[in-house]
Amino acid sequence: MRHADVAGAAAYVAGILLIARFADEFWLFLLTSALITALVAVSVGVIYDNAGLLSLCQMTFAGIGAWTVGWLSHRTDLPFLAQLPLAALVALAVGVLVGIPALRLRGLNLAVFTLVFSAAVSRVIFADGFPGLLEGNRVRPPGFADGDAGFFLLVAVALGLVAAAVAALRRARLGRWWFSVRRSERAVAALGRSVVRTKLSAFAVSAAIAGVAGGLLVALNGVVSGASFEPLESMTILTAALMFGAGHFEGALLAGLFGRLIPNFLSDLGLPQDIAPMIFAAGGLVALSQGEGGLSAALRAGLRRLRSPAVAPEPVPALVAPTVGTTDATGQPDRGSSEGDHDVDPGTRPAKDRGRVSVLTLQRISVDYGAVRALDAVSLDVAPGTILGLIGPNGAGKSTLVDAVAGFISSHDGTVTLAGEDIGRLAPRQRARRGVRRSFQQSHVPLDLSVGGYLDLASGHSGPPLTDALAHFGLPPATTPVRSLDVGTRRILEVCGTVVSRPRVVLLDEPAAGLAGHTRERFVTALAAIPSTFGSSVLLIEHDLDVVAATCDRVIVLNFGRVIADGPPGEVLTHPAVVAAYLGASNGGAAPS
Amino acid sequence: MLTLTVAATAAAGAYAMLGVSIVVLYRMAGVVNFSVAVVGAFGAYTTAVAFGRGWPFGAAMVAGIVLAAALATLTGLIFARFFATADSAARTAAMIAATVGFFAVGFRIFGDAPRSVPVLFPGVSWSAGNVVVTLSSIIVIGAAILTVLVMRWVLARTRLGSQVRAMSERPVTAELLGVPIYARTATVWGFTGAVSAFGMIVVASNLPGGFSSLGFLIFPAMAAALIGAFRSLPLAFAGGLVVAVIESLSSYRPSWAEYRGAVPFLIALVVLLWTQRKQVWDAAR
Known part of the structure; x- marks a missing residue:
């Protein structure tokens, strides 16, 4: 893909230079405004395609940028190139x-709030005119870009720089969080990250990009009116961006080009220009009905199929440290320090929180859903360095218990204590940061990331040895795209993500469901070795009693929200009450084999 | 002392009707209908054109309502066919695309110059103090109340209500249970298209502006629906009245008038700040 990126950038530069050299005044103006529209489409790509949020006020942000540049050039002597960053800010x-x-x-x-926001700004602020407009003050581009070709080049460079910055952001942590929040807000919080901050950062970045576009637009036209920034304009450009897939640069570029050129072609054909939004609407609907990403995603997928019918895995890069270290001797989380990491034989690794009786303690946890009591005064301890199995029939309250411990149920009775600290009132991300990580019944791993990119987000900021974690779970190389993994492997990746930060406790919600054969055997072995390898204690929800028997040190059985048995797997699995709960009360004598 | 002009009471009726329509459709089809006002504008302008060509008012109005219902039904069938299982961002995005299309088609057919829409009951109005209410406003407000009552009953008590709620929450399951998806979709969308068009036709003569102004009634209507949290029909109805009353306050002083356009935004701001005191998580585990 990197070769394709270089080729794409080269094609962009070549095209821009050719246009700047040969196009006449009319085409330069048209194409300059097309590139500015493409910049707005890039901002749509950030907020919709990356973060999965719908904003209906991108042209309002452009108008705010235009207003800022107008005000600055009317009231100050600041050069245009200094005004643009201020417009973005x-x-x-x-x-x-x-x-x-x-x-x-x-x-x-x-979506609703940005719609009424854009209406308010358009009617209250933009309707009064832009600064300098009445006085006839035109915004001038800088001297070196004062000609048509010069300004076209300036806009092209701005678009190229913003696109490169956005591409870099997408690969960086922040951009990967955007993809994650699009996939699942719960999963982001479960990894210890603020959902609000993640969404807000995407929205703010997209607003800034649109602000730059507005600043360029006012310099192109000299003067602008509020008509360019009305709510319907924002909706139309969003629709064009949906059609072409503004999540990729070529999609944003096409949205800009067609957004400006189609009306022109229509009038050349003697057709009314206002048919253009109908074309975008139809195209946007077709693109959305075909799935994510619009035309650009479809083009990329087609290109990939043409080039390589069978995907060859890329070689594994060496990612940092060579060992899977364990915890330090003090029982503190070893994130951010490597002093405590030392190579110990897996069988004798000291577990985190050694010396404690219990790392996670639940006391009398009760949860009500309306009239239904999902959990009824459940108490349990997870001992350090052990795997505690939690089993029970469907609807017994197992997943509710995980939700309560991880912080996803806002009101429950009872206390949750982690290594002596009461965490029962904390938000999910705060619990995750203190060392409670969880997996979900359905994989929430974002498909747009690579295996390594996801594990890097999951591991926090210390950069632990990812290659060893991959090897531990038998996962493919770090560069493998998540999208190319089968569903079972994605689930294993999610489990791997819960342990790479070496949390005190991991809560695994049916991690082996759907796995079969060799994969399952290998995963069960890896599961059993989590405490010794990663120093984390495990609360394991599992339906498969073979997996429970092979991995758990102790088993607790829930039925109708109550603990009905507790003890070593061998005893519990043959306990008459457990057998009755699984097989029905009348079959109490038949023990599972 | 509260002053409500003819235009303000007409606006109150239109906002309430549109707000209620948005909530009905959101609860029954799981889609935020950004096109409700523009589809209603199609109804109002079709009526105006037909009346202008000498049709009797009743027939012109029926034509407008039928056209709006047909457009809404068409939208609904597209959604049921292609977006039943899409995630909420994609459904909303598709709704935006459809709305853009409706505006473009409307401008092409009707232009954006103001047209005179026939007055249903000219001269019939009452005033109490500083409040002037026309018969048409009362009819629309009454129709909105009737819609609230009927829809509450349908949603809570009838088989149709349970079927459409099932459809909006679990479309595939509902289909497997034998719910006739397309027929129910057509019913629900057609109904909301018809009632919103009815509301707009009746009060359009008292509302200023051209096709786009009618289509942009979506802003106050969304504020009304937000007051109802996209769930409560009575609150959405009351929200429509509240938006209209607060807008009319801007006529007290000339210096306030320019902030009239910001009223839906300010109301939405207050509602959002009030409702989001605690974090809510998506259902999927």
Whole structure:
């Protein structure tokens, strides 16, 4: 893919230079405004394609950028190139202010709120005109870019720089968090990351990009009116971005080009220009019905198929330290320090929190869903360095218990204590940071990342030895895209993600479900070795009693929200009450084989 | 003392009706209908054009309502066919695309110059103090109340209600249970298209502006739906009235008038700050 990136960049530069050299005044103006529109489409790509959020006010942010540049050139002597970053900053600040009320809750609030926001700004601020407009003050581009070709090059460079920065962000941690929050907010919180901050950062970055576009637009036209920044304009450009897939640069570029060129072609054909939005609407609907990513994603997928019918795995890169270290002797989390890491034979590794009786203690946890009591005064201890199995029929309350411990149930009775600290009132991400990690019944691993990219997010900031963790779970090399993994391997990757940060406790919700044959055997071995290898204690929910018998030191059985048995696997699995709960009360005598 | 002009009471009726329509469709089809006002505008302008060509008012109005219902049904069938299992961001995005398409088609057919929409009951109005209410406003507000009551009953008590709620939450399961997806979709979308068009036709003569102004009634309507948290029909109805009343306060002083356009935003801001005091998680484990 890197070769393709270089080829794409070279094609962009060559195309820009050719246009700047040969195009006439009319085409230069048209193509300059197309590149500016492409910049707005890039901002849509960040907020929608990366973070999965719908903003209906991107042209309003562009208008705020235009307003800022207009004001600065009317009132100050600041050069244009200094005005542009300020336009971005103002748009970014407004983006943060608008985002805070809209992004704390999930769902459709952002779309609705940005819609009414854009209407308000358009009618109250933009309707009064832009600074300098009445006085006839035109915004001038800098001297070196004052000609049509010069300004076209300036816009092309700005677009190229922003696109390169966005591409770099997508590969960096922040961008990978955006992909993660698009996939699942719960999973992001379970990895110890603030969901609100993640969404807000994507929204603010996209606002800043749109702000730059607005600043360039006012310099292109000299003057602008509010009509360019109305709510319907934001919706139309969003629709074009959906059609072409603005998550990739070529998609944003096509959205900009067609957004400006189609109306032109239509009038050349003697057709009315206002058919263009109908084309985008139809194209956007078709693209959305085909799945994620629009035209650019479809093009890329087609290209990949053409080039390599069978995907050859890339070689494993050497990622940092050579050993899977364990914990330090003090029982403290060893994140951020490598002093405590030393090579010990797996069988004799000291477990984290050695010397404690219990690393995780639940006392009388009760959860009600309306009239249904999902958990009824459940108490349990997870001893350091052990695997505690939690079994029970469907609906027994197992997953509810995991939710309560991980912080996803806002109100429950009873206390949750982690290594002596009461964590029962903390948010999920705070619990995750203190060392409670969980997996989910359905994989929430973002498909747009690589295996290593995901594990890097999951591991926190210490950069632990990922290659050894991959080897421990028999996972493919770090560069493998998650999208190319089968569902079972994605689940194993998620389990690997819960332990790479060496948390005190991991809560695994049916991790072996759906695995079969050799993969399953290998995974069960890896599971059993989590305490000795990663120093984490495990609370394991599992339906498969063979897996429970092979891995657990102790087993607790839940039924209808209550603990009905507790003890070593051999005893518990043959306990009459357990057999009755699994096979029905009347069959109490039949023990499982 | 509260002053409500003819335009303000007409706006109150339109906002309430549109807000209620949005919530009905969200609960029954799981889609935020950004196109409800523009589809209603199709109904109102179709009525105006037909009336202008000499149709009797009743027939023109029926034509407008039928057209709006047909457009809404078409949208609904597209959603049921292609976006039943799409995630909520994709469904909302598709709704935006459809709305952009409706605006473009509307501009092409009707232009954006203001048209005179026939007045249903000219001159019939009452005033109490500083509040002036026309018969048409009362009819729309009454129709909105009736919609709230009927829809509450349908959602809670009827087989149709349970079927469409099942469809909106678990479309595949509902289909496997034998719910006639397309028929139910057509019913729900057609109904909301018809009632919102009815509301807009009746009060359109008292509302200013052209096709886009009617389509942009989506802003106050969304604020009304947000007051109802996209769940409560009575609150969405009340929200429509509240938005209209607060907007009319801006006529007290000339210096306030320019902030009229910000009223839906300010209301949405207050509602969001109030409702999000605790974090809520998505259902999927």
